[in-house]
């Protein structure tokens with residue numbers, strides 16, 4: 110395929126809350142995208158470097174986050190191959206904890222990530238951004254760079270505060286500085302045998318401004334085991350419920366991002 | 376890079392890789408003769424493509440994963456330290472020698488190595504898929520003949536003569552195949568008008584290769600290894616007379632060969648027959664081999680490599696001249712057959728243009744000859760020869 114013909118989609122796994130399954134989703138979905146034949150990049154923006162660790166890559170970017178942002182077409186120099194065909198990683202670095210400050214040096218901080226990603230669009234069909242749990246200049250920049258925000262939501266305890274934030278997020282997506290930034294929520298670590306979970310899920314699906322995907326990722330040991338296996342679930346437990354769920358989730362996300370393709374395929 | 380690979384071994388490549396790497400590294404065999412290498416974090420950093428070749432050698436090519444070039448270089452370093460040899464050593468005919476050892480002994484050692492290289496390339500030539508084998512075989516063969524001729528006085532004359540004959544016979548079986556392969560390589564593959572010519576050449580090549588293969592499978596060839604070995608044994612037993620030390624003989628030969636070339640080259644003018652250029656080139660090859668096989672080991676290395684560089688400039692011009700002549704001659708013999716083939720008229724025109732191009736190239740080579748030759752015959756080059764030989 111000619112590079113210029115690529116119709117790249119940037120997908121950020123995002124939630125202001127920590128430990129909700131952002132990294133697990135980013136790693137598994139990116140793997141599935143690549144396995145399906147797409148050139149895929151995952152940028153680990155979290156100084157904790159969880160997805161970098163899961164792909165066995167050293168969490169080190171020469172020159173740090175600042176250096177990476179400064180030179181507009183240098184991101185490619187830091188990319189590492191993962192052990193999986195077509196899947197590459199832009200690793201995290203401890204200096205990312207000051208990414209806000211680094212962004213703030215630019216005239217339009219929120220536009221910076223998009224600019225840094227621009228030259229990479231020629232090489233990838235999908236670019237995943239695994240975000241740290243915070244609301245900051247970094248997340249603003251992520252919103253502006255992404256075509257879709259993928260928001261894992263644990264249906265267990267939805268504090269009213271988090272609920273408001275979700276609504277806000279949904280509105281931001283709708284109004285969005287850039288046209289068509291989709292906010293797609295999905296249930297993570299869901300347990301449909303628990304009434305509370307079902308209740309919360311129902312309530313959230315009722316919010317008009319919020320798109321909640323149909324597929325939920327169940328709580329599963331295999332997802333936890335990723336830390337030991339240091340591989341996407343599908344690699345070491347392809348038949349597991351978690352693997353099946355991630356596959357279904359990816360199919361749904363891809364459909365949302367490429368409605369045209371689906372029409373053509375039908 | 377060699378078409379065979381970057382590193383080679385005659386041993387068990389996978390086992391050697393295993394022992395060459397730190398124990399913390401992981402090594403897994405993937406399909407298609409590939410080895411995956413994982414570092415101490417169990418991260419895949421490099422793949423090794425493995426090829427077993429006829430002749431018993433195994434060849435390795437390191438393929439770094441993106442972002443892991445430096446890791447891959449470290450691995451290459453370990454592998455070389457662990458006994459896997461870099462591809463260039465494959466062609467490395469140089470052997471150690473002492474200045475004062477008898478010339479026949481040193482020459483025999485060089486010849487032994489050259490015959491080994493020649494022998495190792497034979498199976499690959501028979502497979503016929505990569506031109507590199509044939510090229511390497513022919514170079515080793517030519518070098519061996521040079522050693523026999525130049526070191527003649529130190530060798531048993533009868534055995535040396537037969538050794539040369541056998542070597543020449545082997546080379547002769549391969550000449551047309553090689554010439555056609557080179558000509559085909561120089562043809563522009565994308566030019567549609569050349570397609571009929573290409574086809575014709577490919578068919579000729581096929582025929583030449585079939586003939587060559589038959590000869591290389593003949594009993595004369597299968598006995599050749601033994602024949603050469605025993606001849607070498609006898610030849611190296613010395614000529615009976617007092618054998619000079621290798622440094623003395625090599626210096627004499629280098630000086631004489633240089634002088635001979637200066638004389639032949641001076642006689643060449645713009646209208647001289649192509650044959651004279653060709654003869655000078657052959658002399659140049661002999662000088663080059665003397666310098667490479669004996670000069671580097673025995674004399675002022677700096678002076679030797681400078682002289683080789685000067686010589687190489689001359690040889691490039693002569694090589695261009697000669698290649699054009701050979702290709703043009705082949706094209707001319709093809710003309711009638713080409714004209715009769717489908718699309719022949721156009722192909723003939725294209726071949727004509729090609730021929731004109733070759734002639735122009737040859738003329739250009741003649742124009743460059745004086746400059747290249749005067750460098751080689753210059754006082755500075757003479758000074759180098761003196762530094763080497765005195």
Ligand SMILES: Nc1ncnc2c1ncn2[C@@H]1O[C@H](COP(=O)(O)OP(=O)(O)OP(=O)(O)O)[C@@H](O)[C@H]1O
Nearest residue numbers: 127128129130131132133242298327328329332333
């Ligand atoms: N579906 C699941 N079933 C069981 N455990 C899960 C599931 N999803 C995530 N986990 C576990 O929960 C923890 C947090 O998951 P993950 O790292 O994916 O979340 P995160 O939102 O990226 O966290 P952070 O905010 O720290 O970056 C991990 O230990 C992970 O193994």
Ligand SMILES: [Mg+2]
Nearest residue numbers: 131132155159
């Ligand atoms: Mg995370």
